[in-house]
Each structure stands twice: as structure tokens, then as C-alpha cells.
Amino acid sequence: MEQIVLETKGLTKRFGNVTSLDRVDMQVRKGEWVSIMGPSGSGKTTMLNLLSCLDAPSEGEYILDGVATATLTEKQRVAVRREKIGLIFQQFHLVPYLTALENVMLAQYYHSMIDSKDAEQALVHVGLGHRIGHLPSQLSGGEQQRVCIARALINQPAIILADEPTGNLDEANEEVVLNLFQELHREGRTIILVTHNPELAEYSDRVIRLHHGRVQNDASAH
Amino acid sequence: MFFLMLRQSFFRGRKRKALATITIVLAASLITALMNISIDVGDKMSKEMKSYGANINMVPKSENISLEIGGVDYNPLEGQVLIDQKELPKIKDIFWHNNIVGYAPFLKVTAELAGSGKRRVPLVGTEFDRVTPVAGDEEFRTGVKVVNPYWQVHGEWPADDDGGAILAGAGLAREMNLKAGDRIRVKVAGEKGGEEIFTVKGILTTSGAEESGLVAPLQVVQRLAGLEGKVQSVSVSALTVPEDKLSRKARNSSDKLDSAEYDRWYCTAYVSSITHQIEEAIPNVTARPIWQVAASEGAVVNKIQLLMIVVTVAAFIASGLGISSLMVTTIMERSREIGLMKALGAADWEVYLLFLSESAVVGVVGGLLGCAAGYGLSQVIGLSVFGSTVAFSPIVIPVNVAISVMIALAGSLMPSRLITKLYPAEVLHGRR
Numbered sequence: 001m002e003q004i005v006l007e008t009k010g011l012t013k014r015f016g017n018v019t020s021l022d023r024v025d026m027q028v029r030k031g032e033w034v035s036i037m038g039p040s041g042s043g044k045t046t047m048l049n050l051l052s053c054l055d056a057p058s059e060g061e062y063i064l065d066g067v068a069t070a071t072l073t074e075k076q077r078v079a080v081r082r083e084k085i086g087l088i089f090q091q092f093h094l095v096p097y098l099t100a101l102e103n104v105m106l107a108q109y110y111h112s113m114i115d116s117k118d119a120e121q122a123l124v125h126v127g128l129g130h131r132i133g134h135l136p137s138q139l140s141g142g143e144q145q146r147v148c149i150a151r152a153l154i155n156q157p158a159i160i161l162a163d164e165p166t167g168n169l170d171e172a173n174e175e176v177v178l179n180l181f182q183e184l185h186r187e188g189r190t191i192i193l194v195t196h197n198p199e200l201a202e203y204s205d206r207v208i209r210l211h212h213g214r215v216q217n218d219a220s221a222h
Numbered sequence: 223m224f225f226l227m228l229r230q231s232f233f234r235g236r237k238r239k240a241l242a243t244i245t246i247v248l249a250a251s252l253i254t255a256l257m258n259i260s261i262d263v264g265d266k267m268s269k270e271m272k273s274y275g276a277n278i279n280m281v282p283k284s285e286n287i288s289l290e291i292g293g294v295d296y297n298p299l300e301g302q303v304l305i306d307q308k309e310l311p312k313i314k315d316i317f318w319h320n321n322i323v324g325y326a327p328f329l330k331v332t333a334e335l336a337g338s339g340k341r342r343v344p345l346v347g348t349e350f351d352r353v354t355p356v357a358g359d360e361e362f363r364t365g366v367k368v369v370n371p372y373w374q375v376h377g378e379w380p381a382d383d384d385g386g387a388i389l390a391g392a393g394l395a396r397e398m399n400l401k402a403g404d405r406i407r408v409k410v411a412g413e414k415g416g417e418e419i420f421t422v423k424g425i426l427t428t429s430g431a432e433e434s435g436l437v438a439p440l441q442v443v444q445r446l447a448g449l450e451g452k453v454q455s456v457s458v459s460a461l462t463v464p465e466d467k468l469s470r471k472a473r474n475s476s477d478k479l480d481s482a483e484y485d486r487w488y489c490t491a492y493v494s495s496i497t498h499q500i501e502e503a504i505p506n507v508t509a510r511p512i513w514q515v516a517a518s519e520g521a522v523v524n525k526i527q528l529l530m531i532v533v534t535v536a537a538f539i540a541s542g543l544g545i546s547s548l549m550v551t552t553i554m555e556r557s558r559e560i561g562l563m564k565a566l567g568a569a570d571w572e573v574y575l576l577f578l579s580e581s582a583v584v585g586v587v588g589g590l591l592g593c594a595a596g597y598g599l600s601q602v603i604g605l606s607v608f609g610s611t612v613a614f615s616p617i618v619i620p621v622n623v624a625i626s627v628m629i630a631l632a633g634s635l636m637p638s639r640l641i642t643k644l645y646p647a648e649v650l651h652g653r654r
Contacts, residue, residue, distance in 0.1 A: 047653050054565060054647040074571070082567025093650060095563045097230045102223075109223035109566040151566075163651070 003030045005158055005190050006051065011060035011070075013046050013213075020046040022213040023060065028159070031188040033181070035201035038210035044194045045163065047210065051192060053077040054162045065158040069137035082111050086152030092144040094136040099145045101132040104154050111155040122150040126180060142173025149180055154222050159190040166200060178203065228579050238555075239580070242548050242630070249541030249590020252625045254618055255599035256530040261615045262604070263526050276326070276369045278497055280305065283506045304329075304452035305444075309438075309504045312398035313458060314356035316499035318491050321461040324368030327445050327453035331415075333436065335398070336407035343394060344435035346407060347443025352382045369459045370428070377402035377424025382439050388420035391632065392435035395425045408436065408446075416446035456495045458500070458509070463492040464523040469494050538629055545633025549581070553640045560641055561649035573641050581634040582627050589626030593619050 006028040013021040021043040026035050037043050049055040050062060053069055058079070062069045065084050070078065081087075094103045106121040123132050126146040145165060147164060150158055165181070166174040177212055182203060185191060201207050209217040232239055282303040294473070307327060314322055326348055333345035349365040356362045366373055380387030388408070390400045400406070402424050409417040425439055444450050467472075469492040472479055476498060479487055487495050498507035553560065563573050572605055604612035 037267065049647040049651070052565070054645070054650075077562070078567055087516055087565055089650060093558060093565075095227075095559055095562065097233075098227065102226065102230070105223060106227075106563075107566050110572070111561065114602075204634050 003032045004028070004064055004194070005032075007061075007063045008051075009061040009067070009222050011047075011050060011062055012058050013043075013050060013055070014058045020213055021050065021057075024206060024213075024215055026212075026215065026218065028192060029192060030190055031185075032206065033185045033191040033193070033204040035207045036192065036194045036210060037196070037198070037201055037207055038216070039168050041212075042210040043213040044210055046213075048161060048163050048192075051159075052087055053081045054060045083155075084158040086155070086157035086160040087163050088145070088148050088152045088160065088162035090167040092136070092141075092168075094144055094147055094151075096136055099133050099135055100128060100139065100143075102149075103136070103147055104151045107151045107154050119150075119154060122154045123147065125153070126150045127176070140173065142168050142190070144185040145169060145177055146180065149177070149184075153189075159192060160184065162191065162193045164195055164197075165193065166195070166197060174200075224579075227576060228583065231576070231580060232583055236554055238548065239584060242545060243591070244315035244583045244627050245544040245548065246585055246588025246630060247542050247592045249537045249629055250589045250594075250622055251599055252537045253534050253625055254593050254596020254622050255603060257622065258596065258600040258612050258615060259478040259526050259620050260530045261618070262600075262612045263523055266267040276459045277462065277493055278458035278460055278500070278509050278511055280325075280456040280458060280500065280504075280507050280509045281454070283508050302454075303506070304449065305453055305456065305504075305507055307451045307453050309507075310357045310453070310456060311354060313456075313500055314359065314362065316503050317488070318460070318496050318499060319356075319358070321491050321496065323459040323461060324362075324366050325456050325458040326369040327364075327440060328455045328457065329392075329440060329447065329449065329453050329579055331443060331447045332411040333415075333446075334409045334410065334411055339399075342411065344431070344441060345410065345446075345502050346435060346437045347440040347447075348437060349382050349440050350379050350597075353584050358419060366457075369457050369556035371427070373432075374427040375424035376427070377422075377641070380423045380439060382441075384423075384439060385442050386419070387423045387439065389424050389426040389437040390422045391437070392425050392427045393433040394435060395422075401425070408438075410443075410446040412447075414448040416448070418442065418446055433487055443524055456507075460493065460496050461491065463491050463494060464521075465492065468492075468545070538625070541629050545581070545584075545630055546637055549577075549634045552642065553577070553637055553644075557649045558646050560644050561646035564644070565646040565650060570642050574638055577638050577641065578631060578634055580631040585630030586623055587625035588630070589623035590619075592626060593622050596622070608614045 003025050005054055008024055008026050008033065011021060011024040012019065023046065036044050036047055046055070050057050053064070057070050060070060064080065067080060067084070072080065095106060098106060100123060101119055103115045104122055105116060108114045108119060117178075120129070120132055120177075123129055126149050128143060128146050128150065131139060131143060136147070139147065145168075149165075162181075166177050169177060177202060181191060181193070191204070193200070195201055206218065206220055208215055244524070245440065254640045260475050282305055305327075310327060313325055331347070331649040332342055334340045334342055351365040351367040354362055354364045367379065375389060380389060388406070394400065401421055405419055406420045406422060407417065407419050409415055420438065426432060440453070444452060461511055468487055469490075470482060471483070472487045472492070472494050473526060476484065476487070476494075488498070493511040497511055500509040501507060560573055596618075604610060
């Protein structure tokens with residue numbers, strides 16, 4: 001049986017009187033690809049923020065790669081983010097004045113130390129070996145997303161958390177990114193993907209459906 | 223990577239950085255100009271003050287008490303201790319010799335005017351504008367035209383070697399109806415007093431005692447009085463620094479100063495230290511500062527410097543506020559970048575460091591450009607206010623760059639606290 005990388009127990013998040021996420025229990029095993037789906041306001045993004053340690057839960061437990069994160073201070077959460085999580089955003093969030101290579105190196109810099117050869121290799125891995133010196137403004141949406149993926153992978157994180165990674169892409173680029181995710185999955189990476197796109201979710205091992213902050217359904221995607 | 227980010231953010235975010243730099247340049251140029259002028263204003267004001275006349279008066283150490291009635295000295299010169307004219311170039315041998323602008327020797331005798339009932343009038347012998355070579359300055363000029371620039375002559379100045387030329391004081395000329403071109407017979411009072419016929423070259427206005435007498439070239443008066451090579455007093459014009467606590471202490475007695483204070487006082491161009499050095503160079507003379515000139519010089523300079531400090535502080539605050547508002551806009555604009563850095567694992571201080579370093583670079587660049595612009599501005603101010611350029615003080619550069627960095631950092635410090643309040647979950651996803 002594969003090792004559990006991520007586990008939540010009664011994970012709850014409230015904003016004032018509004019409960020955005022309500023007692024969510026879930027487990028993700030190493031190498032598993034889990035998609036989180038649900039309508040707007042169902043708590044997907046809140047879930048992602050908690051899982052990526054960008055926010056702290058109001059109640060419940062969250063154990064990531066053996067570390068209980070719910071009670072960590074902000075400083076400790078920063079360390080967990082740096083060491084264990086690779087983030088992929090819908091809007092890419094690349095630093096506009098840094099080149100593709102420098103954007104990847106930025107993640108290395110905050111993690112430990114920079115290694116331009118490794119960063120270049122990560123870009124080659126996502127098919128951007130010829131675009132390393134380009135600024136984000138000189139790259140297409142698909143290329144920017146691939147830089148974002150290379151940046152998420154560079155520090156060998158325990159899990160990759162992706163928020164609507166194909167949400168801003170055209171069909172052709174969507175396919176490129178989808179292929180990359182499949183490749184990462186084949187390499188044994190643990191992926192949690194928040195998406196509206198059922199076609200994308202189909203490729204995952206498991207789909208968790210959220211509704212009004214609760215897990216409505218947790219089943220195999222196939 | 224840090225320096226790479228700093229460089230890239232500086233060069234690729236040029237517009238806003240340029241705006242911040244311009245803000246610093248404006249403040250820095252103003253501060254540079256004011257500092258430059260402030261440092262040079264002592265010399266400038268000193269030169270300006272020279273139009274009020276000499277600021278040091280030299281007399282023999284054992285000068286007899288004069289017996290003057292109506293400007294005429296009834297004490298005979300015979301037997302009086304006088305200064306040897308040959309000693310005077312030693313004034314330019316003192317430590318502050320470069321600050322000696324000029325000097326004018328005087329020999330004052332009483333003369334009788336023929337054809338006016340032997341009226342007695344003061345006859346002053348002096349140099350008008352003589353080239354007196356001294357060590358290190360072959361073109362050094364002495365005389366009243368240098369020392370007393372406020373003396374006005376209606377007509378012509380006599381030449382120093384013109385034995386038959388004389389100036390008539392405006393008051394005397396009015397009373398005796400003298401005008402340029404008139405000839406007058408003058409006899410120096412006393413048994414040995416000689417007689418000479420002079421041509422009035424011009425009418426002298428000084429607003430002083432000279433207006434009631436005659437002024438002739440020094441060597442003529444010396445010859446007529448039988449006192450060749452002797453002078454009675456010397457007016458010295460020197461560039462001095464304003465009085466301060468130390469010079470006031472020394473003014474009472476230089477003996478009260480300890481050795482460190484004495485050295486500092488001696489090596490500063492106070493009027494009191496210059497007179498002290500003149501007395502050292504020429505024995506048997508007493509050099510006295512004319513305190514009215516020295517004191518008003520100090521008061522004016524102090525007020526100007528205070529005014530400049532006030533303007534500098536105002537420029538500091540204004541540009542700090544400008545930087546502050548620019549920084550707020552920058553942080554808001556770059557909130558996603560800040561959120562991303564935090565999401566990637568940057569601690570708050572690392573983000574602070576980047577933004578404050580950017581501000582420091584803006585401060586350094588703005589400070590250096592401000593120095594150049596301020597130098598130009600100080601020249602414009604110098605030319606329009608003092609009629610001459612302002613000397614550039616190299617110390618202004620490091621001081622001004624440090625002030626500029628302080629402005630940039632002070633302006634950035636408060637807004638950069640916003641960085642702590644930016645949560646990556648909010649700025650990256652636009653919602654919680």
C-alpha cells in the first residue's frame with residue numbers, strides 16, 4: 001500500500017459567520033492524482049489555500065508529509081510551503097521582470113540555493129529549452145504555464161497543487177499542459193488539481209466533489 | 223539572485239523608478255545647492271562685507287594718545303612711535319596670508335592751506351592702488367581702492383607716484399569751493415613741515431572724517447612731514463570666518479585657551495587669530511579687529527545658514543512624503559509579485575529587503591544626480607546673489623548621497639509595512 005502524503009481530519013475554515021469549508025476528511029497517497037471539483041463557492045479555493053499552507057484552518061487537522069500543519073505559526077507555514085509544496089496557478093503569476101529561467105531560479109533561491117543548470121533542465125523538461133531567456137510578456141499563455149510548472153517542480157516538492165492550470169489556455173495549450181500533467185503522474189508525482197474542467201478531471205485517479213464546503217463525493221475518476 | 227532581482231526590477235520597472243529618482247534628484251539638488259552655498263557663504267559674505275571697508279586696524283604698540291579737534295591732530299608727530307613701512311609686506315607672510323585681501327597705510331598730518339587764512343585741515347597720506355610684490359604674489363595690490371571700495375571720487379584718482387596730485391574731501395571742497403583741476407598750496411604744520419602746490423584731481427566722498435581734509439599720495443606726505451618710510455596706521459582687509467564660541471573665548475584672552483583650542487583657533491581664519499598672527503609677524507604693532515564689521519558678518523552668516531537648514535529639512539520632509547506615496551502605489555501594483563514571493567517561501571524580511579534595497583539604490587542614484595544638478599543650481603544662485611560662482615565642496619557628495627538614501631528609506635519604511643499585511647492567499651487568488 002502506498003504511503004499517505006496528505007491527510008485532513010475535520011478540516012474547517014470559517015470567515016466570520018460563513019463556513020467556507022466544513023469538516024473535510026481526505027487522504028492522498030503518494031503518486032496519486034486527485035482532482036477537486038465543485039461549483040463556484042463550494043470551497044475549492046479555500047481548500048487549496050489550506051492545503052498549500054497559504055492559510056490556516058479554523059478547526060481540524062492537516063498532516064502533510066508527516067508534518068501536522070494546522071497549529072503551525074506563519075513562519076513555520078512559510079517553511080512548509082518552501083520545502084514540501086509546488087504551486088501552479090491559473091494566472092501563472094510569473095515575475096514580469098525576470099526571464100523564464102530566472103523565474104524558475106526564484107523558487108530555488110527561496111528554497112535553498114540557485115542552480116541555473118538545474119533550472120534550465122526543468123525548462124527543457126517542460127519543452128521550453130529554447131525560451132529560457134524570454135520574459136513572461138514574450139511567452140504565450142501555454143508557455144507561461146509551463147514555466148510555472150517547471151518552477152513548481154524545481155525543488156522536488158512532496159505534492160503539486162494546481163489551481164485551474166488550464167483555465168486561461170486555449171485548446172492547443174490545454175493539451176500540452178494536460179500531457180505534462182500525465183507525464184508528471186507517470187513519474188510518480190503526487191498531484192492535487194482544482195478544476196472546473198471534467199475532461200481534465202477524467203485523467204486523475206480520483207475526483208473529490210465539494211458542495212457548500214462539504215465533500216459530496218469522493219470516488220475514482222474511472 | 224537577490225542582486226539579479228534588484229537589477230532587473232530596477233531596469234525593467236524604469237518608469238516608476240525614474241519618477242522616484244526624479245523626486246530624490248529634486249530634493250538632493252536643492253540640498254546640495256544649499257549645502258554648497260552654506261559652506262561657501264562665509265567666504266562669500268566675507269567678500270561682500272569687504273565693501274564695508276577694512277576689518278582690522280594696525281597701529282604702533284605704543285601709539286600716543288591723539289589730540290584731535292575737528293579732525294585735526296594737534297599732537298605733533300615728532301617723537302611719536304610710527305610703523306616702518308618696510309615691515310608691511312610681512313602681513314602677507316602670516317599663516318592666513320591668502321586671506322589678506324589688501325591693506326592701506328596711512329600717515330595723517332595737519333596742514334595749512336594758503337589763501338584761506340592759514341586754515342588748518344587734516345592731510346592724509348595713503349596709497350591708492352599700488353602693486354606691492356609679496357612672496358607668492360607678484361601682483362598683490364595695496365591701497366584704499368582695494369581696502370575701502372566705498373570711497374568714491376568725483377574726478378580722477380591720483381597716481382601713487384604723482385607728487386603733485388591730491389584729493390579734496392567733499393566737505394572741504396564744498397566750504398572752499400574747490401573742484402577738480404584747482405591748484406592749492408599746502409604747508410604741513412610744524413617747523414620741519416614742507417610746502418607743496420597740488421592739483422586737485424578729484425573730490426572724495428567717504429562718509430567719514432576724510433571728507434573734511436585732503437588725501438595725497440603717501441610718499442609725498444611722508445616727504446613733507448619729514449617722516450620718510452613711516453606710517454601711522456594700516457587698515458587691513460582680511461577674509462574671515464564668522465565668530466563663534468571659541469573665537470569669543472579667545473577674544474577675551476588667547477591665554478585662556480588650552481593647547482587643542484589654541485591650535486584650532488590659530489588654524490581658523492577668525493579675525494582675532496589673524497590679528498594675533500599679524501602681531502607675531504610685525505613686532506611693535508597692535509592689530510585690532512573692527513568688531514562692528516566682524517560681528518555683523520557672523521550674524522548675517524548664521525542667519526543665512528539657519529534659513530538653509532530650515533529649507534533643507536522642508537525638502538527632506540517633502541521628498542520623503544513623495545517617496546512614501548510612490549512606494550504605496552508600487553506595493554499595491556506589485557502585490558501579486560509580493561504574494562508570489564511569499565507563496566514560494568520568502569519570509570517578510572526578504573521581501574522588505576528587496577523593496578528597501580530598491581529604495582536605497584534610488585537614493586544613491588538620485589543623490590548623485592542631485593549633486594550634479596545641485597552644483598549647477600548653486601552656481602546659478604551664487605551668480606545671481608553674490609555675483610560669483612560658488613566653490614564646490616567635495617564633502618557635499620557623500621553627505622548628500624547619505625541624506626538621499628535616508629530620504630528614500632524613511633519614505634519607504636512606513637509603506638513597506640503593507641508588505642506584512644499582504645496575504646498570498648488573497649492577492650494570488652483574488653479572494654479567500
